[in-house]
Amino acid sequence: MAKNTGAGAGVCIAVVASEYNFDVTSSMVERAKEEIRFLGATLGPVVRTPGVYDIPLAVKVLFARKDVDAVVALGAVIEGETQHDEVVMNQAARKLADLSVDYGKPLGLGITGPGETRLQAQERIENAANAVRAVVKMVQRLRDLD
Secondary structure: OOOOOOOOOOOEEEEEEEOOOHHHHHHHHHHHHHHHHHHOOEEEEEEEEOOHHHHHHHHHHHHOOOOOOEEEEEEEEEOOOOOHHHHHHHHHHHHHHHHHHHHOOOEEEEEEEEEEOHHHHHHOOOHHHHHHHHHHHHHHHHHHHO
């Protein structure tokens, strides 16, 4: 692995990941950890929730901690036979955005879906790294505003 860039120095990032679709989300967690190390940030707590719908509660608890600067939320909402995937994703995404604004801390949305197939979800594992990069940038930009 390449030497870390130092871009994330002084940033503690927690990770919350759904256990549902574990084959995909476990790879997403590992990819997020790699990116956190690469950027020179600190890995905070890693919390696994039963599903994507459960992620906001864990994020709320982590945002309340003074030692966590940002959270990356990871999951794969794969299409089923009903519109349940849309309900889950819409509700989780809305609440996560609200929590980020309420706590003034960045949230990296690394949840893929809705409406994707398992193959599409596997092809989007890199979204975990994108979410890490986004929160590092946001933490730095928010600090610049202070």
